[in-house]
Amino acid sequence: VLPACKTKPEQSTASQTQTEASTSPPQTQPGNTTLPTQSNELYLFRNDWLDKDNIYVYGQPPLDYLRAVNATGVTWSVYWAGLTSQDQNYVETLHQNGFKVASSLPTVQGDIDLVRGDSSLLERASCRDIQGEISYLSWVSEKSVYFMCHNNPEWQEFLKTRIKENIDGGADAIQIDEIEGTGGHLDIAGFCEYCLKGFRLYLGERYSAAELRDRFGIENIDSFDYRSYLRANNANTVWEDPNQDLLHEYLNFQYSSRLTQINDLIKYARDYAGRDILFSANVYGLSPNLQIYIPLLDFLVAEIPIGSLPEGKQFARYLLSDAIDPSKPFIAFPDIHNLASLSADDWRLWRHWLAEAYACGASFLLPYQAYTYGGGAFTLPAEKMADYTDFITAHADLYLNVTPPADVAVLYSLESTLLDWSAWENYLNLGRVLQEVHVPFQVIFNGDNQLFPTAINSDTLAKYQILVIPPGHYFDATTELLLEQYSQNGGKIIRLDTPAEISDIYSLIESTGFSFKLTTDASGNLGITLNKKDNVLIAHIINYNYDYAAHDFTPEKNVTITFTLPADFLTGDKVLRLLSPDSPEKTLDYTLEGNRLSFILPEVYIYSILLFE
Ligand SMILES: [Zn+2]
Numbered sequence: 001v002l003p004a005c006k007t008k009p010e011q012s013t014a015s016q017t018q019t020e021a022s023t024s025p026p027q028t029q030p031g032n033t034t035l036p037t038q039s040n041e042l043y044l045f046r047n048d049w050l051d052k053d054n055i056y057v058y059g060q061p062p063l064d065y066l067r068a069v070n071a072t073g074v075t076w077s078v079y080w081a082g083l084t085s086q087d088q089n090y091v092e093t094l095h096q097n098g099f100k101v102a103s104s105l106p107t108v109q110g111d112i113d114l115v116r117g118d119s120s121l122l123e124r125a126s127c128r129d130i131q132g133e134i135s136y137l138s139w140v141s142e143k144s145v146y147f148m149c150h151n152n153p154e155w156q157e158f159l160k161t162r163i164k165e166n167i168d169g170g171a172d173a174i175q176i177d178e179i180e181g182t183g184g185h186l187d188i189a190g191f192c193e194y195c196l197k198g199f200r201l202y203l204g205e206r207y208s209a210a211e212l213r214d215r216f217g218i219e220n221i222d223s224f225d226y227r228s229y230l231r232a233n234n235a236n237t238v239w240e241d242p243n244q245d246l247l248h249e250y251l252n253f254q255y256s257s258r259l260t261q262i263n264d265l266i267k268y269a270r271d272y273a274g275r276d277i278l279f280s281a282n283v284y285g286l287s288p289n290l291q292i293y294i295p296l297l298d299f300l301v302a303e304i305p306i307g308s309l310p311e312g313k314q315f316a317r318y319l320l321s322d323a324i325d326p327s328k329p330f331i332a333f334p335d336i337h338n339l340a341s342l343s344a345d346d347w348r349l350w351r352h353w354l355a356e357a358y359a360c361g362a363s364f365l366l367p368y369q370a371y372t373y374g375g376g377a378f379t380l381p382a383e384k385m386a387d388y389t390d391f392i393t394a395h396a397d398l399y400l401n402v403t404p405p406a407d408v409a410v411l412y413s414l415e416s417t418l419l420d421w422s423a424w425e426n427y428l429n430l431g432r433v434l435q436e437v438h439v440p441f442q443v444i445f446n447g448d449n450q451l452f453p454t455a456i457n458s459d460t461l462a463k464y465q466i467l468v469i470p471p472g473h474y475f476d477a478t479t480e481l482l483l484e485q486y487s488q489n490g491g492k493i494i495r496l497d498t499p500a501e502i503s504d505i506y507s508l509i510e511s512t513g514f515s516f517k518l519t520t521d522a523s524g525n526l527g528i529t530l531n532k533k534d535n536v537l538i539a540h541i542i543n544y545n546y547d548y549a550a551h552d553f554t555p556e557k558n559v560t561i562t563f564t565l566p567a568d569f570l571t572g573d574k575v576l577r578l579l580s581p582d583s584p585e586k587t588l589d590y591t592l593e594g595n596r597l598s599f600i601l602p603e604v605y606i607y608s609i610l611l612f613e
Contacts, residue, residue, distance in 0.1 A: 043095050045172040047276040050299055052329045052361065053396045055389055056102075060090055061368035061382075063097055068382035069366055069389040073100035075175050075280065075301050075331070076370075080104045081114045083165035091170045102280060102301070103171035107159055108178035108185075109137060110146025115158070122146040125155035127182055127189035130227060130237065135189040139336070142375040150181035150258050151194040156265075163269045173278035174269065175301055179262060179293050180284070183254030186238045190254060191227040199226050202253040216246045226250060248419060255292060255451055262296055284335070286317050288417035288424050291324060292451040299329040301365060306334040306353065309546035310525050316431020316443075318360030320412060323443035332357055333365040339372040345551040347384040348606060351581070352542065352553070354388055355607035358399050359529045359540030388607075391581035398538050398609060402531035405517050405566070408441045408509065409464040410434070413473040415448035422499075423472030430470045430502050436524035437506040439516065441468075446479060461486045466514055468505065469495045515564065522559045526604060530563070535570050537563060537597075537612040543604045555605045563612075565595040580608040 054072040057065065061074065074094065078087035078101060091101050106114060110122045127135040127149035135147035148155045166174050182189050189195075203212060204221045212218040233242050241247040266279055278298040283290035285304050294300065300321065306312055314332070321330035332353070334342065342349070350366065357364040366385060369377040392399070410430060417424040434441045444461070447454035461467065461482060475483070487493055492512040496502060510516075518530055525545040531538045539561075545554045565571060571592060578586045582605040590599040590612075597612060 043170070045100065045276050047278055047298070049100055049172070050278055050329065052363070052400055053392075054329065055363065055366070055393075056301070056331055057366045057368050058333065058370045059368040060087075063093070063099075065368060065382045066094075066099055069385050070393045071099065071366070071389075073102065073172070075102035075173070075365065076104045076177075077101055078103045079166045079169055079171065080106060081111075081116070082162055083169045088169050095170065100172040101170070102173035102175045102278070103166045103169065104177060105159070105163060105166060105174050106177045107150070108148050108181060109140070110148040111140075111143075121154070121158065122148070125149060125152040125158070126192070127152070127195065128192040128227075129188055130191055130230060130235075132191065132227065135185075135192075138185075138188050139373065141373065147182075147185065147189045149189065149192050149194060150261050151198045152192065153194070156261060159265060160268055163265060164272055167269060167273045167277065171277070173280060173298070176262070176279065176281040179258075179281035180290055181254070181258035181261070183251060183258055184284075184289055186251075186254070190238065190250075195254070196225055196227060198257055199250060199253050200224055202257075203249065206249075216243060216249075251419070252450065255289065259292060259296070259451060262293060266296055280331075286321055286330075288414060291414055292418075294324055294328065295452060297328065299331070301331045302333065303335040304332045306332075306338045308548070309349070309352070310544040311432075313432045313435050313527060313544060314356055315360055315435045315527060315529070316410075316428050318357060318362040319431070319441070319443045320427075320445065322361050323412065323445040326361075330357075330362040331365050332362060333367075333370075336371060336373040339367070339370060339378045340374050340376060342378065343551065346548070347380060348551070348553060349546065350380050350385060351388045352544075352546070352606050354385070354392070355540070355581075356527065356542045358392055359527070359542055359607075361399065361402075387581045391579075395579070395609070398533075398611075402533045402538060404442055404529070404531050405440055406442060406463040407514070407517060408434070408439055408466045408468065409444050410441055410468050410470065411444045411446065411473065411475075412470070413446050413475055414452055415446075415476075416473045418448060418451075420472055423470065426470040426472050426496070426499055426502065429499065430468065430496070430505065433502050433505055434468075435527050438518055438520050438522060438526075438528055439506065439509065440518060440528070440530045446475060449476065456482065458482055458485060461491065462489065464491070466492045466494065466509055466512060468509075469493065471496045471499050471501065517564045518561070520559060520561045522561070522601075523556065526556050526559065528561075532566060532569070535613075537565065537569070537610075539563070539610040541601070541604050541608045541610065543606055553606050555603045557603045559601040559604070560598070561601055561610075562596055562598040565597055565612075567595070569595065571595065571597075574612055577611045577613070578602075578608055579611065580605070582606055582608070 055070050056073055056075045057071045058076050060077055078091055094101050110126050112119060115121050125148055126146040129135050137145040137147055200221055212221055218224050230241060235241055280299045280301045281293060281297055283300050283302045304317060354364040367378045367380050369379050372378050412427055444456055446456050483493060494508050527542040529540045543553055543556055545556055547554055576588045576590045576599055578588055588599050590597055
């Protein structure tokens with residue numbers, strides 16, 4: 001199940017005019033401190049606004065909130081149920097004050113408020129489950145919400161109308177929710193007449209009558225009904241299809257039909273807008289079946305299953321996003337189930353999450369009345385976050401355009417993970433273990449040959465001394481040939497065959513004769529990233545040792561660290577500084593033997609940066 005986000009429904013439009021003053025955010029008048037844009041000046045959004053160090057807030061926070069956390073804009077904000085004057089006023093106010101707005105475009109949710117009461121549209125354009133019954137969202141608990149089918153032409157038209165409203169309302173960016181469509185929810189949907197017809201056409205285009213009969217036992221494609229076929233084979237879910245090749249074709253049909261629809265929708269929107277506009281989407285968890293949409297998007301704002309500390313480590317997800325496309329900012333957010341169980345007293349976790357994301361070149365969304373599973377709302381008070389956002393803004397140059405040490409890379413296969421969820425879990429577990437044993441790593445992304453074709457080349461591989469292949473990840477003949485050449489040229493490949501081998505990764509790397517650039521007695525509770533920039537060594541240190549009973553972090557103390565400096569690194573006359581939003585800056589003593597820099601880190605509370613400069 002992939003939960004998804006939904007902002008709070010609009011107030012009813014009937015009462016809008018009267019109640020505008022009270023339902024609008026309290027500080028929506030142009031502020032006295034910031035000069036508003038003159039009303040006759042044409043507002044123009046430019047796509048180059050998008051930047052990795054933008055800070056975003058969820059929802060419709062007041063201006064004071066945005067200023068307090070140095071935000072550049074909001075996302076998952078306006079127009080959840082289409083254009084309203086209330087939302088439009090909010091957009092104009094933000095624009096007048098220099099903030100940008102990403103609107104919210106739900107594409108699967110069939111909420112009665114979202115379609116302005118058109119219940120017959122919901123019945124006509126919703127999908128059906130394997131029993132032939134109407135599909136409802138499994139992740140909205142407070143009322144029945146229809147699951148709308150991306151293969152339904154009427155719903156496709158509805159979304160075009162809705163996207164026009166987002167553009168008419170002045171949205172600078174549109175955040176597509178539930179971008180995975182029907183193919184991401186085959187436990188509850190995927191069997192309406194349009195899904196079944198679409199699959200018939202898909203198979204008919206790819207296979208001859210003889211192939212259909214021999215491979216899949218389909219005698220007459222014109223009367224083939226995938227749902228009846230599954231039921232006749234006693235399959236209660238699509239995953240129980242006795243012919244796994246047919247299942248893979250069905251998945252490919254659902255993924256590719258959604259890709260086509262989203263591509264059409266974005267093209268339609270850009271044509272209609274006739275101006276710059278950006279697209280992002282909730283690529284939940286950066287899961288394999290959501291990675292396929294990334295080529296269509298400008299940036300990513302995604303719920304992730306954040307996990308509880310000290311296990312909830314996210315380096316693998318952030319570094320994969322960077323590997324897929326380093327030009328597309330990735331902004332993470334806890335999933336709605338995590339939010340629902342999060343105490344207001346756990347506000348320090350948001351500092352940790354923001355620092356962890358920034359340490360990996362990503363960012364983290366701050367919640368203002370964010371929807372949580374069950375219908376609640378979560379707001380992080382701005383004053384709890386300002387120390388951290390001020391610190392990050394002041395040190396932006398330590399996060400951008402840095403060079404990681406290119407020693408160890410994990411080679412990731414989309415093709416494998418797309419069809420095998422355990423291969424995806426193996427990747428995430430491998431990343432977590434590498435993080436815990438303090439082996440800085442990068443990721444190389446290898447796409448598939450259909451939905452997200454990419455080609456890795458020998459230059460990319462040659463940058464690394466060691467390639468680690470997670471269990472269950474396999475590659476086509478072309479890539480295998482590249483790997484063979486890499487190996488012949490002295491590169492070391494560690495192929496993990498079973499999940500059990502993941503925990504041995506440190507000794508497996510050690511056994512190749514690799515000399516670790518970072519050695520430390522730090523516990524797995526510390527996450528360390530290593531970067532270089534302009535002859536400065538930058539290490540971000542994140543503490544995961546969190547006490548949920550005390551709602552506070554337990555500092556990690558007296559950690560010995562040795563860095564082996566890059567060969568071209570100039571070491572003369574340098575100082576070792578420890579910066580943190582948690583405490584005043586310190587200068588640390590160190591020893592330097594050859595290119596080995598050693599020191600003792602006295603304490604990390606939530607987050608610190610080491611600078612050798
Ligand atoms: Zn359908």
